[in-house]
Amino acid sequence: MKTNIVENFEHPVFNPLELLIETPAMKLLHDQIQKWLWTGATGSVVKGVSRTGKTTAMYALGNQLNSRNNTPIPVHRFSIHKRDKPTIRSVFMRMCNSADIYTTPRTVTDKLSDSFLHYLLDKTHEYKTNRIVLIVDEMQRLKSWQFDAFAELYDELRDPFNVLLMVIFIANDPECVELIEEMEDSTHAHIYGRFFTLESDFLGLTSEKSVKSCLCQYDSLRFPLNSGPTYTEYFLPKEYRNGWRLSTLSRPIWTVFREYKQNYKLKSWGMQYFITSINTLLTDLLPHYGVDAFSEEMIHESIKVSRLIPSMVKDRS
Amino acid sequence: MYLSYGNALKHPYESGYSIFRRSIIANPTLNLNSITKILKTNNEFDYSLINSLIKRNYSIDESKYNSLNFPTPNITNEPIQSHCPICAMQCYHSDLYRLPWITQCPIHKTPLIDHCPYCNKLWPHIKDIAKRDCPCCGKLINYSKLQNNASHKQTSLYKPIINLYKFIKYNDKAEQHLSYYGSIFNDRDIWPSQQNKLFPSYQIHKHPLYTKNYLTKLGVTTTNIYCKHFKIYKEPNTNRLSDRDGLYDKKYNWIANERIKALENIAKCIKASTPHSHKLEIYDFALISENNLKDSMPLCPYCVAFSLWYYRITGSPYKYTNKTKNPFSYLIEKDSTYKYFRPEPRDSYRYKNKYYTTSLRFQKWLYQRDLQSCFIKIFNYCNSIINSYNIDNNFVFQKSDIWISTLSLFDRYYDETIYCYVDPDEMKIHACFPFQSILDRNTLPKIKGTVKNCNNFKKNLKYNFIIAALKHNNISPPCNNGLNHGEYTTLLHGYKNSLV
Numbered sequence: 001m002k003t004n005i006v007e008n009f010e011h012p013v014f015n016p017l018e019l020l021i022e023t024p025a026m027k028l029l030h031d032q033i034q035k036w037l038w039t040g041a042t043g044s045v046v047k048g049v050s051r052t053g054k055t056t057a058m059y060a061l062g063n064q065l066n067s068r069n070n071t072p073i074p075v076h077r078f079s080i081h082k083r084d085k086p087t088i089r090s091v092f093m094r095m096c097n098s099a100d101i102y103t104t105p106r107t108v109t110d111k112l113s114d115s116f117l118h119y120l121l122d123k124t125h126e127y128k129t130n131r132i133v134l135i136v137d138e139m140q141r142l143k144s145w146q147f148d149a150f151a152e153l154y155d156e157l158r159d160p161f162n163v164l165l166m167v168i169f170i171a172n173d174p175e176c177v178e179l180i181e182e183m184e185d186s187t188h189a190h191i192y193g194r195f196f197t198l199e200s201d202f203l204g205l206t207s208e209k210s211v212k213s214c215l216c217q218y219d220s221l222r223f224p225l226n227s228g229p230t231y232t233e234y235f236l237p238k239e240y241r242n243g244w245r246l247s248t249l250s251r252p253i254w255t256v257f258r259e260y261k262q263n264y265k266l267k268s269w270g271m272q273y274f275i276t277s278i279n280t281l282l283t284d285l286l287p288h289y290g291v292d293a294f295s296e297e298m299i300h301e302s303i304k305v306s307r308l309i310p311s312m313v314k315d316r317s
Numbered sequence: 318m319y320l321s322y323g324n325a326l327k328h329p330y331e332s333g334y335s336i337f338r339r340s341i342i343a344n345p346t347l348n349l350n351s352i353t354k355i356l357k358t359n360n361e362f363d364y365s366l367i368n369s370l371i372k373r374n375y376s377i378d379e380s381k382y383n384s385l386n387f388p389t390p391n392i393t394n395e396p397i398q399s400h401c402p403i404c405a406m407q408c409y410h411s412d413l414y415r416l417p418w419i420t421q422c423p424i425h426k427t428p429l430i431d432h433c434p435y436c437n438k439l440w441p442h443i444k445d446i447a448k449r450d451c452p453c454c455g456k457l458i459n460y461s462k463l464q465n466n467a468s469h470k471q472t473s474l475y476k477p478i479i480n481l482y483k484f485i486k487y488n489d490k491a492e493q494h495l496s497y498y499g500s501i502f503n504d505r506d507i508w509p510s511q512q513n514k515l516f517p518s519y520q521i522h523k524h525p526l527y528t529k530n531y532l533t534k535l536g537v538t539t540t541n542i543y544c545k546h547f548k549i550y551k552e553p554n555t556n557r558l559s560d561r562d563g564l565y566d567k568k569y570n571w572i573a574n575e576r577i578k579a580l581e582n583i584a585k586c587i588k589a590s591t592p593h594s595h596k597l598e599i600y601d602f603a604l605i606s607e608n609n610l611k612d613s614m615p616l617c618p619y620c621v622a623f624s625l626w627y628y629r630i631t632g633s634p635y636k637y638t639n640k641t642k643n644p645f646s647y648l649i650e651k652d653s654t655y656k657y658f659r660p661e662p663r664d665s666y667r668y669k670n671k672y673y674t675t676s677l678r679f680q681k682w683l684y685q686r687d688l689q690s691c692f693i694k695i696f697n698y699c700n701s702i703i704n705s706y707n708i709d710n711n712f713v714f715q716k717s718d719i720w721i722s723t724l725s726l727f728d729r730y731y732d733e734t735i736y737c738y739v740d741p742d743e744m745k746i747h748a749c750f751p752f753q754s755i756l757d758r759n760t761l762p763k764i765k766g767t768v769k770n771c772n773n774f775k776k777n778l779k780y781n782f783i784i785a786a787l788k789h790n791n792i793s794p795p796c797n798n799g800l801n802h803g804e805y806t807t808l809l810h811g812y813k814n815s816l817v
Contacts, residue, residue, distance in 0.1 A: 121325035
């Protein structure tokens with residue numbers, strides 16, 4: 001069995017980018033954005049501690065956003081990179097690159113802006129809608145003046161094209177606070193009013209219920225898709241056939257994590273740490289020692305492997 | 318690499334020119350070579366960049382386009398002569414603007430002009446758009462000047478364009494067009510194409526819905542169309558001779574009289590346009606060489622045209638040796654296919670393997686108009702040649718130039734303004750025409766210095782070529798072909814009378 005596991009590295013459990021476990025926070029975020037869209041919001045900030053799964057949650061949104069009349073709304077995502085010279089041009093350049101628009105180092109800002117504008121307009125035309133969502137990851141890397149690029153896009157789309165742009169900024173919680181405070185200044189009122197009036201905190205797992213919800217997906221998701229065994233069955237076939245399910249461990253797992261939560265004053269369990277912990281448990285510890293030998297020690301070991309403690313300690317300090 | 322088609326600037330009923338321009342505007346970081354490269358890499362490169370762009374553009378929502386009956390854009394490299402400046406600012410162009418009878422924008426009611434009001438240059442050729450930095454006609458666009466998307470995509474704004482397309486497309490399938498050679502064709506030679514300035518005048522005549530006032534509002538000017546009805550008869554014998562075989566049979570003995578009538582009419586009109594001292598005479602221009610022309614130019618366009626018409630109508634086509642140096646020889650000589658390029662009576666037509674004969678009244682009426690029309694065209698041609706000589710002061714007509722310019726004349730030696738269609742059920746021909754008379758006292762222009770030029774020319778030639786064909790036995794007399802002796806004498810007599 002172990003040989004099989006080693007051979008089959010295509011399994012999503014071994015590929016973090018392939019493994020998508022939906023959390024209640026994701027659903028909450030989806031509903032929140034949907035609500036903003038339906039109420040005509042022009043922008044918002046979603047902030048959260050790093051490694052909580054904000055980016056994954058945004059990618060999971062996919063093309064699931066709809067208008068009130070159930071028309072799909074196009075979404076374009078890109079992340080901000082840090083540059084030596086943080087300029088408006090560099091933002092447009094990043095936008096164009098993310099859309100695979102041809103650019104050269106000499107391309108002027110106007111051309112970059114026009115190209116990306118037409119890219120967004122093409123998307124709205126393709127979806128036959130007058131709304132479009134722009135998701136900007138790693139907002140904390142932006143400087144206050146660079147937000148004018150988004151304001152320009154918003155204005156150009158609004159008139160004469162009658163397209164309403166909604167920009168969702170994803171930011172790391174402690175790092176973005178300073179930037180947001182800077183934007184509150186009256187000199188940035190036109191930016192703040194457009195994009196910063198709505199805020200949402202993105203959290204990882206916050207309860208036993210949410211942990212159980214995630215574990216249940218290990219018991220139900222299959223690889224290969226639809227035809228293959230469930231993730232749990234794949235690694236623990238005998239136990240799975242005997243009726244054992246990973247979700248039964250939700251209470252002890254949460255109990256152990258709660259200790260860390262209290263000790264280190266964590267708001268939630270970041271998804272990356274949770275997934276790494278569960279994957280370690282599922283692929284190594286439980287097959288090796290057996291389900292019957294399960295103990296809180298295994299959970300401690302898994303959490304240790306996920307490197308939650310050093311990263312959080314560093315953050316909180 | 319992403320290629321945008323500028324769909325935000327998409328308009329209904331836009332032309333290929335419009336699609337091309339918005340593709341250029343929407344990809345400011347790309348030059349034409351890069352666009353071509355992208356299209357090539359996507360294996361969608363056809364014979365031209367424009368065609369590929371249009372094809373790709375339409376493939377996005379082809380079903381939508383089809384449902385709206387959007388016309389296929391005209392893929393052409395021809396430069397645009399007229400354009401609406403407001404439409405240009407909106408990055409819109411319609412193929413309708415290429416039509417000569419549309420002089421104002423149907424949407425904005427502004428006159429169509431031949432240059433961009435912003436950069437004061439002629440509207441760019443399709444390949445030059447990317448080179449021009451102009452928000453009105455080039456690769457840039459002023460977004461603040463764009464009409465709001467919500468309104469400019471409304472079909473109601475483009476309703477005039479849609480209605481004009483409907484107007485053009487209208488065709489009464491029941492009618493049968495009478496062709497030049499007597500057979501029925503769907504598109505009669507005489508029927509004006511959309512490019513003809515008379516097209517809307519004819520179309521409105523038969524269109525059941527569109528009124529003249531409505532078209533005027535859209536910037537289309539129309540002239541009154543007159544209508545005549547003639548009877549037709551079924552021919553019992555289907556094994557008849559072709560038109561050409563029977564053309565100069567005895568039953569056409571009336572054509573000499575019609576020619577004389579036309580000749581008199583033309584002479585009267587020339588007289589009305591020239592001073593009293595001007596003496597209209599016929600020259601044999603076939604014998605004129607380049608030297609004669611150089612020595613005795615400028616010519617009198619009235620005498621030249623009249624003489625050429627006379628030979629064209631009455632004479633046998635000559636075979637000349639010095640034609641390369643004579644700009645008029647192509648008008649007199651028969652071409653390589655030995656066709657007689659002159660008006661001929663039209664007496665019958667064929668429909669569903671049955672022959673119908675037109676009434677003699679129709680044949681005479683139509684023939685008379687064709688003769689006059691023929692003269693007007695020869696006169697215009699001669700006048701342009703003589704004018705071009707006067708400007709350049711050097712007679713340097715090349716053979717090819719003459720040949721090309723006369724080619725179009727050969728095909729139009731009949732009155733192309735008449736539109737005839739046949740109704741076999743009513744046994745009638747309906748003839749529609751815009752002018753009651755195509756040749757009257759005001760038709761020909763009054764040209765300054767006519768008498769002086771005419772007298773100088775005659776003096777230099779020493780009257781050697783005046784009616785030369787009638788004087789010398791070694792040259793085929795111009796009147797014997799197609800006419801018997803009596804008709805020949807009548808024509809000659811009538812001609813002489815008309816000049817007295």
